[in-house]
Amino acid sequence: MVKRIFKFLLKAFLWFLAIPLIAVIVFKWVPVPVTPLMVIRSYEQWQEDKPIVWEHDWVSLEEISNHLELAVVCTEDQNFLKHNGFDMGAIEKALKHNEKSKKKRGASTISQQTAKNVFLWPGRSWVRKGLETYVTFLIEVFWSKERIMEVYLNSIEMGDGIYGAEAASQRWFKKSAIKLNKSEAAAIAVILPNPRKYRANPATSYISGRKAWVIRQMGFHGGKLDYDKVYKD
Numbered sequence: 001m002v003k004r005i006f007k008f009l010l011k012a013f014l015w016f017l018a019i020p021l022i023a024v025i026v027f028k029w030v031p032v033p034v035t036p037l038m039v040i041r042s043y044e045q046w047q048e049d050k051p052i053v054w055e056h057d058w059v060s061l062e063e064i065s066n067h068l069e070l071a072v073v074c075t076e077d078q079n080f081l082k083h084n085g086f087d088m089g090a091i092e093k094a095l096k097h098n099e100k101s102k103k104k105r106g107a108s109t110i111s112q113q114t115a116k117n118v119f120l121w122p123g124r125s126w127v128r129k130g131l132e133t134y135v136t137f138l139i140e141v142f143w144s145k146e147r148i149m150e151v152y153l154n155s156i157e158m159g160d161g162i163y164g165a166e167a168a169s170q171r172w173f174k175k176s177a178i179k180l181n182k183s184e185a186a187a188i189a190v191i192l193p194n195p196r197k198y199r200a201n202p203a204t205s206y207i208s209g210r211k212a213w214v215i216r217q218m219g220f221h222g223g224k225l226d227y228d229k230v231y232k233d
Contacts, residue, residue: 040122
């Protein structure tokens with residue numbers, strides 16, 4: 001009996017490791033058609049008797065404005081090209097901040113956000129966090145930084161029922177993602193912490209102020225991501 005239980009647990013653990021690994025390898029080349037969050041949001045809309053909004057159009061990284069790539073790095077993860085999935089400095093700062101403040105601060109990198117948004121579900125349980133860590137490790141091993149950015153920009157929530165750069169660009173500015181200028185890219189990047197609450201256009205005074213800060217940060221970073229500097233200071 002004990003041996004059977006041990007075998008069952010071993011098999012379950014191996015599948016636990018294998019399924020995310022297989023998915024990461026497949027999505028190294030294949031566009032991500034749907035994510036758990038998209039399904040969850042649609043279900044929430046249905047439960048609340050709201051119109052189901054699900055806008056998602058996959059495009060290649062070459063079809064997304066360089067301004068948006070840089071803008072999300074400036075707002076979400078300024079060490080994106082330097083770390084291997086986890087920004088230990090940011091994590092340490094967040095822990096110190098959270099010890100002193102009731103308003104909690106996160107330290108998730110773009111890689112971690114990609115793992116969470118594409119493969120997992122919203123939540124703060126230790127199980128989900130453990131899976132996020134494992135999947136983040138996998139995508140950093142098997143994907144390039146360009147692929148991580150491509151999947152991130154095509155999958156994350158950029159409005160209520162709006163997923164990915166192309167759908168967001170069309171919704172907020174009536175243009176394709178490749179045509180976003182610096183100001184428009186910054187506006188989309190600024191709403192990412194709470195895309196169902198904030199609007200990229202028309203921008204409130206708060207969004208306008210944040211957008212101005214992002215544009216300054218983009219100037220400090222040279223105006224474009226340099227993927228040749230991956231893991232280099």
